[in-house]
Amino acid sequence: MPQLALYTFGVLKAPLADPGPLTRELHDRGEAVYPEIARQPGYVAHAEPAPGGRGTHFALDWGVWGGFAVPRWYGKGRAADRVALAATLSVWTDLRLARDAIYSGLHREALNRRHDWFERTGHPPYAFWWVADGAIPTWREGVGRLEHLHDNGPAPYAFTFPRSFAADGTPGSR
Template structure:
């Protein structure tokens, strides 16, 4: 049975190393959100670095999730001191469980505060696509799908909640 891959990406207003209260709030909420998401029905896995300190993405070992990558439009830092991004790559059993996890609980509270932390962008901040059972999507896959979504809109290859597709490519309903 296919699984649903989800890649999220956002450019932060300040680097992750910034000691400002807003950055610390972002970390605190993130630390609480991840365990809650991991307990949600339909959640399968997410990319975690095998090594690396807080804020390190580019040099970390991501194992089967592949080499870390970001969209071409990200133009901020790439070191632990200058990186200003938040990104995730995860696997789900389907659209409904992913929708429920994103729009309820602590993650919903964090979404309500996103403008405190993230720059506004004309680019999409997430993308879905279907992968075969046993396939682990890579960061490069996520970036390519997000860029495709930005350039071409939702299609079975790369889509959003609002314009989603089933594994066989037919339009789906997530409401």
């Protein structure tokens, strides 16, 4: 049975290395959100760097998730003192369960604060697509899907909650 891949990407207002309270708050919130999301029904897995890695997103070993990649519109830098992004890559069993997890609990609280931490870029913040059962999406694939969504709008190749598609390509309910 196909599974659902989800790539999220946001450009932060300040670099991750910024010692300010908003950056610390975002980091602390993320530390609490990830374990809660991982316990939700429908959650399968998410990209995590290999233990013991050092450096920023770009320097870490992501294993089967592939080398870290970002959309073409990200321009804040790749050096540790300039990286200003938040990205996730995960796999879910279905769209309804992913929606329930994302729009509840600590993650819902964080979404309500997203404009405190993230720039409004005019680009989609996430893209879904279907993968074969057991397949692991890569960061580059996620970037490609998000860029396709931005350039072409929702389609079976890359879609959103409001404009979703079933695994067979038929439009979802709206």
